[in-house]
Amino acid sequence: xxxxxxxxxxxxxxxxxxxxxxxxxxxxxxxxxxxxNLPGQLHGIVVRSPHAHARITSIDTSEAEAMPGxxxxxxxxxxxxxxxxxxxxxMCVNVIARDKVFYEGHALAAxxxxxxxxxxxxxxxxxxxxxxxxxxxxIDQALAPDAPVLHxxxxxxxxxxxxxxxxxxxxxxRFSSGTDMDAGFAEADLVMEREFTTRPVHQGYIEPHxxxxxxxxxxxxxxxxxxxxxxxxxxxxxTLLGWENTRIRVIPAEIGGGFGGKTTIYLEPLAVALSAKxxxxxxxxxxxxxxxxxxGPAPGTKLRIKLGAQSDGNLVAGDAYLIYTNGAYAxxxxxxxxMTVFESYNIPHFDIxxxxxxxxxxxSAAYRAPAAPLTAYAMETLLDEVAEELGIDAMELRxxxxxxEGEPSxxxxxxxxxxxxxxxxxxxxxxxxxxxxxxxxxRGLAAGYWFNIGESSSATVNLNEDGTATVVTGSPDIGGSxxxxxxxxAEELGIDxxxxxxxxxDTEAVGFTDITEGSRATFATGMAVVEACRKMVVExxxxxxxxxxxxxxxxxxxxxxxxxxxxxxxxxxLSVADICAKAKRTGGPLTATGSxxxxxxxxGFAVHLCDVEVDPETGVVRxxxxxxxxxxxxxxxxxxxxxxxxxxxxxxxxxxxxxxYIYDSDxxxxxxxxxxxxxxxxxxxxxxxxxxVEVPNPAHPxxxxxxxxxxxxxxxxxxxxxxxxxxxxxIRDLPMSPIRVLEAxxxxxxxxxx
Amino acid sequence: xxxRVHLSSNLRGPAGGLAEIEAEGATVGALIDDLDNxxxxxxxxxxxxxxxxxxxxxxxxxxxxxxxxxxxxxxxPQTAGG
Numbered sequence: 001x002x003x004x005x006x007x008x009x010x011x012x013x014x015x016x017x018x019x020x021x022x023x024x025x026x027x028x029x030x031x032x033x034x035x036x037n038l039p040g041q042l043h044g045i046v047v048r049s050p051h052a053h054a055r056i057t058s059i060d061t062s063e064a065e066a067m068p069g070x071x072x073x074x075x076x077x078x079x080x081x082x083x084x085x086x087x088x089x090x091m092c093v094n095v096i097a098r099d100k101v102f103y104e105g106h107a108l109a110a111x112x113x114x115x116x117x118x119x120x121x122x123x124x125x126x127x128x129x130x131x132x133x134x135x136x137x138x139i140d141q142a143l144a145p146d147a148p149v150l151h152x153x154x155x156x157x158x159x160x161x162x163x164x165x166x167x168x169x170x171x172x173x174r175f176s177s178g179t180d181m182d183a184g185f186a187e188a189d190l191v192m193e194r195e196f197t198t199r200p201v202h203q204g205y206i207e208p209h210x211x212x213x214x215x216x217x218x219x220x221x222x223x224x225x226x227x228x229x230x231x232x233x234x235x236x237x238x239t240l241l242g243w244e245n246t247r248i249r250v251i252p253a254e255i256g257g258g259f260g261g262k263t264t265i266y267l268e269p270l271a272v273a274l275s276a277k278x279x280x281x282x283x284x285x286x287x288x289x290x291x292x293x294x295x296g297p298a299p300g301t302k303l304r305i306k307l308g309a310q311s312d313g314n315l316v317a318g319d320a321y322l323i324y325t326n327g328a329y330a331x332x333x334x335x336x337x338x339m340t341v342f343e344s345y346n347i348p349h350f351d352i353x354x355x356x357x358x359x360x361x362x363x364s365a366a367y368r369a370p371a372a373p374l375t376a377y378a379m380e381t382l383l384d385e386v387a388e389e390l391g392i393d394a395m396e397l398r399x400x401x402x403x404x405e406g407e408p409s410x411x412x413x414x415x416x417x418x419x420x421x422x423x424x425x426x427x428x429x430x431x432x433x434x435x436x437x438x439x440x441x442x443r444g445l446a447a448g449y450w451f452n453i454g455e456s457s458s459a460t461v462n463l464n465e466d467g468t469a470t471v472v473t474g475s476p477d478i479g480g481s482x483x484x485x486x487x488x489x490a491e492e493l494g495i496d497x498x499x500x501x502x503x504x505x506d507t508e509a510v511g512f513t514d515i516t517e518g519s520r521a522t523f524a525t526g527m528a529v530v531e532a533c534r535k536m537v538v539e540x541x542x543x544x545x546x547x548x549x550x551x552x553x554x555x556x557x558x559x560x561x562x563x564x565x566x567x568x569x570x571x572x573x574l575s576v577a578d579i580c581a582k583a584k585r586t587g588g589p590l591t592a593t594g595s596x597x598x599x600x601x602x603x604g605f606a607v608h609l610c611d612v613e614v615d616p617e618t619g620v621v622r623x624x625x626x627x628x629x630x631x632x633x634x635x636x637x638x639x640x641x642x643x644x645x646x647x648x649x650x651x652x653x654x655x656x657x658x659x660x661y662i663y664d665s666d667x668x669x670x671x672x673x674x675x676x677x678x679x680x681x682x683x684x685x686x687x688x689x690x691x692x693v694e695v696p697n698p699a700h701p702x703x704x705x706x707x708x709x710x711x712x713x714x715x716x717x718x719x720x721x722x723x724x725x726x727x728x729x730x731i732r733d734l735p736m737s738p739i740r741v742l743e744a745x746x747x748x749x750x751x752x753x754x
Numbered sequence: 755x756x757x758r759v760h761l762s763s764n765l766r767g768p769a770g771g772l773a774e775i776e777a778e779g780a781t782v783g784a785l786i787d788d789l790d791n792x793x794x795x796x797x798x799x800x801x802x803x804x805x806x807x808x809x810x811x812x813x814x815x816x817x818x819x820x821x822x823x824x825x826x827x828x829x830x831p832q833t834a835g836g
Contacts, residue, residue, distance in 0.1 A: 454814055519835060
């Protein structure tokens with residue numbers, strides 16, 4: 001279902017062709033990183049710390065090196081030294097630990113051998129001596145006055161007055177309206193304050209991290225890997241190795257899920273170093289256990305929010321104190337949480353303070369709309385409470401306070417055209433909104449916001465001799481972006497989308513392109529494709545003018561054809577195929593490139609409505625109906641926009657109900673498998689009804705905003721509000737697992753809060 | 755080129771807490787130089803990890819972005835994504 005405002009009529013944009021890479025993926029022909037095998041290939045295994053916090057006193061690799069089949073063993077000694085202050089210090093020491101390990105699973109050495117079994121045996125034979133240090137495992141422990149300080153160099157950024165001693169607080173962010181908060185809350189008829197806690201969760205991509213590296217005697221290496229950005233893999237690997245970028249070629253494999261978790265690197269520098277040492281290709285594939293223990297979960301949090309509202313529902317004041325754990329190293333969780341917590345609503349008096357805290361768990365990585373789902377959990381459930389207390393419908397409260405074009409964001413700038421109100425109205429007008437509920441069922445409403453970003457992208461369009469086209473970009477396709485690129489190129493050139501082959505080029509085949517993150521691929525790389533196509537049309541008009549023997553100014557490009565508009569004589573239009581067929585005689589191959597830094601990323605809003613059924617005897621929560629609206633700007637391929645919305649909902653429901661990292665008292669993860677870390681599967685979820693709202697982004701040639709992230713922001717509060725509606729219980733501690741729901745029901749006096 | 759600068763609240767420290775400042779610059783880089791001359795330390799705060807919004811357009815790396823007379827320039831933290 002699509003709600004649109006008037007927009008240009010497109011021939012291809014907005015249609016739903018089968019994706020170009022679809023058949024290969026559903027038939028198993030698509031090549032993921034772990035599918036590649038090279039002649040003479042060795043297998044690499046990482047040696048990981050069993051301790052959450054320890055000083056490495058010695059590493060003895062001699063026994064491992066002498067074992068059968070072993071060709072290379074590396075430690076941090078095989079990499080250039082780095083010191084605090086280095087631009088990518090945290091990334092470098094996370095990939096391979098130097099003098100200390102900061103979490104259980106921290107890599108500290110690696111082995112390459114002829115077989116995986118031999119490599120595993122040798123990895124177990126690497127002798128590491130540790131001085132075990134007290135582990136800091138929670139926010140409260142990290143902030144305790146006598147807490148062990150993880151990093152002696154960590155002086156809190158943003159502290160006022162400036163920090164004079166190291167601490168576990170990496171950053172403090174403060175945003176405020178600059179107004180008198182006491183006076184602001186004094187304007188309110190109702191003031192409510194609530195606290196929330198959440199735990200780290202994993203992105204849960206099905207494909208573990210994997211790569212193959214082949215380093216030659218010329219000192220150049222080729223890496224095949226699964227990532228969200230192969231140019232980033234190149235530069236980060238070069239940084240760790242102390243190499244120039246030109247020594248590294250990265251070929252992107254298909255990616256089996258990333259969701260932000262593959263915007264950083266773990267294995268690639270190790271594989272290159274092992275390959276260089278052994279003189280053979282080296283393949284490394286993480287186990288699921290390693291993925292959980294050593295790759296980035298989303299942060300855990302402690303959140304406190306206070307809202308003041310007038311009796312008519314006007315929000316007048318908001319105070320937020322947000323603490324994010326980013327694992328063992330500094331991270332942006334608090335900053336991003338602070339930037340999103342009040343962003344959807346007009347609140348004239350606000351004060352936000354956010355802390356980023358380090359603890360002895362794996363270094364956090366991005367996860368769809370990083371930090372925003374958690375602030376939405378707090379803000380949107382508290383909004384529900386405010387609405388109930390004031391006797392105002394939850395939808396009406398949101399409509400009354402929703403930000404619109406021209407109104408200031410928390411950062412101060414006025415919003416450009418945005419579609420928050422349209423998303424609210426789309427849900428309000430959906431049959432789900434007024435459908436009756438069954439026994440033990442409840443309904444929850446929640447909204448969400450995410451910035452979306454631009455950054456750099458490149459594209460090359462090559463026209464083939466028969467008039468078909470190849471579109472090469474540098475954006476790994478993690479959500480259907482190949483189809484989007486083909487559709488935009490089709491619209492510009494007038495070629496059928498299935499006559500366009502969208503290709504993800506390697507680091508030597510296409511211009512620099514930033515990571516596929518921030519919902520940027522269809523927005524920014526799409527702009528590069530459009531730019532390349534428009535240059536191509538200029539060239540096609542020139543070639544057609546030559547063929548017609550007329551002035552180029554008398555040739556227009558109309559619906560995929562060069563059309564003569566002069567008055568000298570009649571000329572038949574020339575198609576792309578006509579022009580391509582004569583390309584050798586009119587100037588040679590037809591190629592055009594587009595490279596740009598994309599400005600004007602448009603914010604995305606989403607509004608979700610969730611029905612749950614709660615078993616009052618077991619606390620099990622089942623999502624029985626779900627409707628999600630989201631402003632896509634323009635949906636280039638509506639099916640994949642719907643897929644992004646549905647995927648965000650599925651992951652958000654898992655985050656709400658089941659997912660959490662569980663550690664023992666020593667910081668050892670106790671549930672590092674999909675058996676014990678429960679993500680939703682298809683049978684756990686109903687059909688998710690996706691409503692695409694289209695309020696075009698004025699900065700994009702087709703109005704694209706980007707849709708990959710916003711959909712994960714509202715599900716947690718939508719589920720929480722639905723559970724409250726079903727049970728009368730507010731649960732402010734994630735996940736809302738059966739045991740917590742049952743405890744809440746019991747504490748509330750029995751089923752349904754009665 | 756005279757423009758009006760708006761600082762998000764986390765960037766106001768070096769500017770003595772000011773939210774808005776009149777400043778000069780033909781480009782965002784020149785504007786930051788002007789601001790740094792008048793508010794030492796503000797330049798460092800604005801050159802790293804900061805984006806601008808000009809006429810509703812978010813620009814992540816704005817150093818050489820030209821400015822029009824009377825432009826409204828909002829400095830905001832740079833965002834990332836997943």
